[in-house]
Amino acid sequence: MPTQTFFNLPEDKRERLIAGAMKEFSSKSLNDACISNIVKNAKISRGSFYQYFEDKKDLYFFLIGKFRYNSHNLMLKSFQEKNGDFHEGYKLFSEKYIKYIMESEKFGFFENMYLHMSYQINREVRVDFKGTDSQLPKAKRIVDVVNRDNIKVNTENDLLEILKYILSMLNDTIMEGFWKELSVKDTQDLFIKRLEWIIYGIAISNKKEEEI
Amino acid sequence: MPTQTFFNLPEDKRERLIAGAMKEFSSKSLNDACISNIVKNAKISRGSFYQYFEDKKDLYFFLIGKFRYNSHNLMLKSFQEKNGDFHEGYKLFSEKYIKYIMESEKFGFFENMYLHMSYQINREVRVDFKGTDSQLPKAKRIVDVVNRDNIKVNTENDLLEILKYILSMLNDTIMEGFWKELSVKDTQDLFIKRLEWIIYGIAISNKKEEEI
């Protein structure tokens, strides 16, 4: 987390630092990027940098948090728009999500992020499912807007696990999209294919029907 | 790839280098590890290192290749033992695979590998599905030992895609296991739960039965 000093900074200087960092992280991975370049880009002194951030990672995770899609809201809206239908809702969410990431003006940043995504980074782009990150009273929980009638879940926790798992699959698919330089459309299609495997199963039916 | 010089080395020296590197990579990630320590561990000169390997990554990927499970053979055997049954075969494979990784004396190495696994590293632990990596004439293709009667695949390519996807899911699950410090058993169970989602689907049946 950045220090309070960073947030107290005159906007001009703060933005310069952010821009300088984004420039560096757009062409390099977290590991290849270096603070020397960032402070050079931003025209601030090296000593100052360490007054704002603990280290390179600290800054990087701050930027991820700053620029990541508000996927919680997007997911809520998507499920609501599709009346809670699992398949349609997740599909709509994924299409918008993928489009946002892969057509962003921050393409380079996201590309490097996904190509070098480890479990630690993965956690940073997770959705707050239970949640109410934002203190808005209207904020709803995603588990409340998903219609459970058509899916094999008993408890809220089952649903949560599935939602989380599919989200991690979505991120993996985006990673694959960047790696193989797939188009937005192809990445979306790849995700949807996998989503359908998970929803409808790959087994030919009635071999084993899970207890409902 | 290591140079020929490396393979020409007297076994003693070569093993010293490998051991020195494993020591470093067992307590540090690829990025935190440094060549200085490795050559110090191995008691070889810095200059020599660069005669064998291009850089740290080159050595790292060599080690992954050297110590990774021969998953191709394990998968073949597992499916054969279960008469090609998709569910049972993959389950058996995953149980042995997870056990190997998580109970290996190279635990630290694998732990760091999984915790910092990016797409590039992920590729290194993939199975050669089509494959006959080994030139052994007996080597069979995995797609030939899977019984397709109970699964919704039309083409060999469909099957390949599903096999690959589930393998990447397996690796993600192992990653999660390391991150959350799950036991071998819990990691196996987590994988199997997800495997069953994919095989039997999470939808309550006959909502949409895919074309066979």
Add this chain to the structure above:
DNA sequence: ATTAAATATGACAACTTGTCATATTATGCT
């Protein structure tokens, strides 16, 4: 105006990496 707190700065030690001229060892040939 004076003092204390907050912020800024760049020189610095400690550490990396990859290279290269030089030294050593091995190999092949007569």
Add this chain to the structure above:
DNA sequence: AGCATAATATGACAAGTTGTCATATTTAAT
């Protein structure tokens, strides 16, 4: 054997990085 040539080994080195710290500057508070 003796000599030439190729292969291998070595550590000093330039160039780069990181995080710190004593010092300078700015801001705020009385």
